[in-house]
Amino acid sequence: MRDGSKTKELIARTSLHLFVEKGITETTIRDIAAAAGIAEGTLYRHYESKDQLAWELFSENYVSFARELDRVQEEYDTLKDKLAAMIRRFCAFFDQDPVLFSYLLLAQHHQLKKVTPDMETAVTVLQKVIAQGMAKSEVPEMEVELAAAMVLGVVLQVAVFKAYNRINQDLSHLGEILVDTCWRVLVGNGTP
Template identity: 40%
Template sequence: MNAPRRTPSRGGVRRGRDGADTRARIEAVALELFAGKGVAGTSVRDIAQGVGVSEGALYRHFASKEELARELFLTRYAALAAEICAIDDREPDLASRLAAVVARACRLFDTEPALFAYLLIHQHEHLGSVPEGPEENVVEAVARLMRRAGVPAARAGLVGAMALGCVVQPAVFALYGRIEGPLSTQADAIARAVTAIVEGAGKP
């Protein structure tokens, strides 16, 4: 018996290398625009023109601008959470774990400022859609690190928030030019501050 012939699909996400390349370009352009102009201030036409495709071609990859914004946030946020979990599992002690996490955050700011800004500025719009597991949730990944460092579970969330603040606030100052040079040059100082907070929180 011959296998039934498959009818070519109409619409939907393009497959193959060209489709994947186009999707990657859409995501890269959208990220820059969303970080600079906000999601509300960016139109589908803006994204399509930046990529060099028609609006119809963009819709073959993403059903809406909102879906694109959510996909960008969730995938990048999950990737960062997974890196934090990997550092937590790999590094031998608290100081080295915190130093590695801070270094990664600073490097992200320096090398992918649009991504850092997007995750920072738009987190409140998407956090409700983030899974609870630490491998996909930065806040939970940091809280897990805190608990494994001996911070009481009841205080892990607060301590994690303070630790994140030590990284995020310098990044905000750097965004507005109030801290000069790459943020990575401040990583050691930030890591020491975070370590002091976490060690202090573990004391009775």
């Protein structure tokens, strides 16, 4: 009662679950309040509006995950190692908090449109790393966006299948396959 930040955290976790389960628009303030065991008005002590709650949940985690990825890739020198480390980190994070990652993964248009070009995201980090690798001829040259899209697709779609329970194993167990596959995606293309 004294510590409002606990309540904020409670609201965040509860909302996250409901947003992932039913969608943002389909989740009402009443739903959140009931699930969190708080009054409807309480939410507004911690978040300006439902929209802002959804956005804060998205953007803060989206950005902090990107930062973490960036930190991880910096520990390695080659594209291959950087990529492997990033993928493994992604898998570990996903398994650790699948609800949060589902939220980020299945993020609606609405949220994504608010991502400004200056925000560091997983996509920008990945593109940066790939671009560097190409510059150092670690992989053949090709359009960076395209390369990033394909690598991203491999990992994300597997995560989506996992989120939808089409795949049973934890992502971490698939780390090696994902790393190998992504590498093969990168090295095979381009002008040799």
